[in-house]
Amino acid sequence: MAVILGLTGGIATGKSTASNYFKKLKIPVVDADIGSRIIVEPGTDGLRKIVAHFGESILNSDGTLNRKALGIIVFYDEKQLATLNGILEEYIRKWISNQIIDYLKISPPLIVLDIPLLYERDYLSEVDSVMVVVTTKEVQLERLMKRDKVTKEAAEIRIKTQLPLKNKIKRADKIIDNNYSVENTQKQIEDWLKEKNLIE
Secondary structure (H helix, E strand, O other): OOEEEEEEEOOOOOHHHHHHHHHHOOOOEEEHHHHHHHOOOOOOHHHHHHHHHHOHHHEOOOOOEOHHHHHHHHHOOHHHHHHHHHHHHHHHHHHHHHHHHHHHOOOOOEEEEEOOOOOOOOOHHHOOEEEEEEOOHHHHHHHHHHHHOOOHHHHHHHHHOOOOHHHHHHHOOEEEEOOOOHHHHHHHHHHHHHHOOOOO
8 A cells, every 4th residue: 555645844945846856756746736726727616616706806818817816815814815725625635535546546655745735724634644844934935035026025924824834843754854955855855765665
């Protein structure tokens, strides 16, 4: 039976770096960010429900979701963010579940669930262990400001929409320190995989 690893972290702490390395090693990765885009494509129930609540101003001219416009609404309003998560919950859970079922058919030793809100949305029952990718607050802020081209204030607001990193660290089975080079992060993952006899 495959080991199910929950992979998470804070916004801009480098979870994608870890996720991409698992993919490079040909380890199946269920990426919740990809799922979150698929479930709100034009014509889906997910998009229809979002538009019904937030209005058509969150749509691009071609009918696709304007994620930036929606983000401005929810990142500055906890209630609206909770509403959005509530709307999409059943769709993303079903998508993740179907992905796991498909991957189990090929009997891999490990399946990685790449879920940013793993703790916040209570996915612990779905995984055997949890890996948390971390950085210092300073590095996190710097990377987020650079990545999303936002001010320090805006970056801090986005960080606060998630469970504090220190809380995730306390509940993690494995912590990956992503303050340094990509190669350093990859080496930590590789060492963990060898320790668990998941690669040679």
